[in-house]
Amino acid sequence: MSVAASSALALFDDAHLCDPYPAYAALRALGPLVRLERYGVWAVPGYAEVHAVLGNDSIFRSDGGVALTDLANRQILAGTVLASDGEQHHRLRRVLSRQLAPRAITRLQEQFTDRARTLVKQLVEPGGFDAVALAQQMVADTVMHSMGLPDSTRGTLLTGANATFDAFGPGNDRYQQALPTASAMVAFLHERVTRDSVRQGSWMGDIFRAVDKGQLDEKEAIPLASAYTAASMDTTILGLTEAIVQLARHPEQWALLRQKPERAVQAFHESLRLEAPIQGFGRIVNKDTDLSGVRIKAGEQLWMLFGSTGRDDRKWGPTADTYNLRRQLTNHHLAFGAGRHGCAGAHLAVMQAFALLGALAEHCAHLALSGEPERVLNNLLRGYKRVRVAVELSQDATAAQSAVSSRRVQ
Ligand code: HEM
Structure with missing residues (x-):
C-alpha cells in the first residue's frame, strides 16, 4: 500500500483558475491520489485513475458526492440525473436518452448546418x-429551441447555469455569491417549466409525457429538466469558443481544417482534451477500497480533475500540452466523463461543433486573435467570456459580401 501524498493547493483561487496546468502536473507527480488539505477530499489527477473511478459507480457514488458542499448536494442537485445512482439514475437517464441518443440527434444535423452557416454569415464580418x-x-438557437421553453427564459437560463457550476465548489466567495442565483434557478424552473408552458414534442414536453405514462414520478420532472438547462449551455459555449481560440492560435491547424472541414469533429475533441470546459466533479466512496495502491475509506470524497487528465503524458505522451487535431484517438479524452454518468449530450455538442467549425472553415481564410481573450473565473468551468477574432474572409465569402454591398448601394 502506498503512503498517501497531500497538498496545500488552493484549487479554486483565481491564480490557479487562470493557469491550473503547473499545479496539475505537480499533483500527478505526487501520486495517483493526493489529499487536498484545504478541502478534505482526494484529488484524482491522472487519466487512468479518473477512468477507473468513472467506470465503477457501485463504489464511487454520485448522490451526495458530486459537489463539494452538503448544501449544494442536498438542495441544488438532489434528485437530478447527475446526482443520482442505481435504479433512480437508470430511470431518469432513459428519458433523456430518447431525445439525446445519437440517432435522434443525427436527424437535426441539417438544421444545425443551416443555422451555423446563417449565423457565420451574419456575425463573422x-x-x-x-x-x-x-x-x-x-x-x-439550437439547444434552447429543442428544450421547448419560451424564448423569454433564455437570459435567466444562461446566468443560472453559470451560477450552478460555481455552486459545485467549496464554500468560497465565488460559491457564496452564486448560491442565491443557483437556488433561484431551481425555483424558476418549478415556476416556469409546466405542462402548459413547454412546447409539445420538445425535450421538456417529453419529460411531462414520461410522467403521464407513469415512467417518472411528478416530483422527478423538474430536477430532470435541470439536466438540460444546467448541463447543455455553458459547457458547449465554452467548448466551441475554446476550439475557435485554438484554431486562431495555430494557423497550421486551421489550414488542416480548411483542407477538410469534416475534421471539425477532431478539432473540437482535441480542444476539449486540452482545455476541459468542466475541470472537475466529485464522487463519494461507499465502502473502503483501494485505488492504485492508496486506501480510501467509506464516506471519503474524491475530486476528479478532468482538466488534468487531458494533459497526462502517461496517456497522451510528450506532446500532451500541444494542440494537434490529427492526434490519434483524441476523442478518448475524459472531458465528457465516461461510464454510466458519461455526458448524455456529448453527441449533441459534437454535432454543434461540426456545424459551426465547418461553417467557419468555409467562410474564413484566416483567423487570428485580436488581443488576449478574457477568461471566465468559475469554480468548475474553464473558458472565456470574450474573444475578439480578426478574420480574412474566404474568396467565396468575399464575393458574396460584395454582392450584398452592391445590392445595398443600388
Ligand atoms: C462540450 C460540452 C459538454 C461537456 C464538456 C460536458 C461535460 C460533462 C461531463 C464531464 C459529465 C459527467 C458528469 C459526471 O460524471 O458526474 C456530463 C454529464 C452530463 N451532461 Fe454533459 N457536457 C457537455 C454538453 C452537454 C449537453 C449539450 C447536454 C444536454 C443537452 C449535456 C447533458 C449532460 C447530462 C444530462 C449529464 C448527466 C449524465 C448522467 O449523470 O447520467 N451535456 N457532461
Whole structure:
C-alpha cells in the first residue's frame, strides 16, 4: 500500500483558475491520489485513475458526492440525473436518452448546418467577431429551441447555469455569491417549466409525457429538466469558443481544417482534451477500497480533475500540452466523463461543433486573435467570456459580401 501524498493547493483561487496546468502536473507527480488539505477530499489527477473511478459507480457514488458542499448536494442537485445512482439514475437517464441518443440527434444535423452557416454569415464580418457571442447564439438557437421553453427564459437560463457550476465548489466567495442565483434557478424552473408552458414534442414536453405514462414520478420532472438547462449551455459555449481560440492560435491547424472541414469533429475533441470546459466533479466512496495502491475509506470524497487528465503524458505522451487535431484517438479524452454518468449530450455538442467549425472553415481564410481573450473565473468551468477574432474572409465569402454591398448601394 502506498503512503498517501497531500497538498496545500488552493484549487479554486483565481491564480490557479487562470493557469491550473503547473499545479496539475505537480499533483500527478505526487501520486495517483493526493489529499487536498484545504478541502478534505482526494484529488484524482491522472487519466487512468479518473477512468477507473468513472467506470465503477457501485463504489464511487454520485448522490451526495458530486459537489463539494452538503448544501449544494442536498438542495441544488438532489434528485437530478447527475446526482443520482442505481435504479433512480437508470430511470431518469432513459428519458433523456430518447431525445439525446445519437440517432435522434443525427436527424437535426441539417438544421444545425443551416443555422451555423446563417449565423457565420451574419456575425463573422471583415472587421472581426466575438467567438463567445457566435457560440452563444449557436447554442441558443439550437439547444434552447429543442428544450421547448419560451424564448423569454433564455437570459435567466444562461446566468443560472453559470451560477450552478460555481455552486459545485467549496464554500468560497465565488460559491457564496452564486448560491442565491443557483437556488433561484431551481425555483424558476418549478415556476416556469409546466405542462402548459413547454412546447409539445420538445425535450421538456417529453419529460411531462414520461410522467403521464407513469415512467417518472411528478416530483422527478423538474430536477430532470435541470439536466438540460444546467448541463447543455455553458459547457458547449465554452467548448466551441475554446476550439475557435485554438484554431486562431495555430494557423497550421486551421489550414488542416480548411483542407477538410469534416475534421471539425477532431478539432473540437482535441480542444476539449486540452482545455476541459468542466475541470472537475466529485464522487463519494461507499465502502473502503483501494485505488492504485492508496486506501480510501467509506464516506471519503474524491475530486476528479478532468482538466488534468487531458494533459497526462502517461496517456497522451510528450506532446500532451500541444494542440494537434490529427492526434490519434483524441476523442478518448475524459472531458465528457465516461461510464454510466458519461455526458448524455456529448453527441449533441459534437454535432454543434461540426456545424459551426465547418461553417467557419468555409467562410474564413484566416483567423487570428485580436488581443488576449478574457477568461471566465468559475469554480468548475474553464473558458472565456470574450474573444475578439480578426478574420480574412474566404474568396467565396468575399464575393458574396460584395454582392450584398452592391445590392445595398443600388
Ligand atoms: C462540450 C460540452 C459538454 C461537456 C464538456 C460536458 C461535460 C460533462 C461531463 C464531464 C459529465 C459527467 C458528469 C459526471 O460524471 O458526474 C456530463 C454529464 C452530463 N451532461 Fe454533459 N457536457 C457537455 C454538453 C452537454 C449537453 C449539450 C447536454 C444536454 C443537452 C449535456 C447533458 C449532460 C447530462 C444530462 C449529464 C448527466 C449524465 C448522467 O449523470 O447520467 N451535456 N457532461
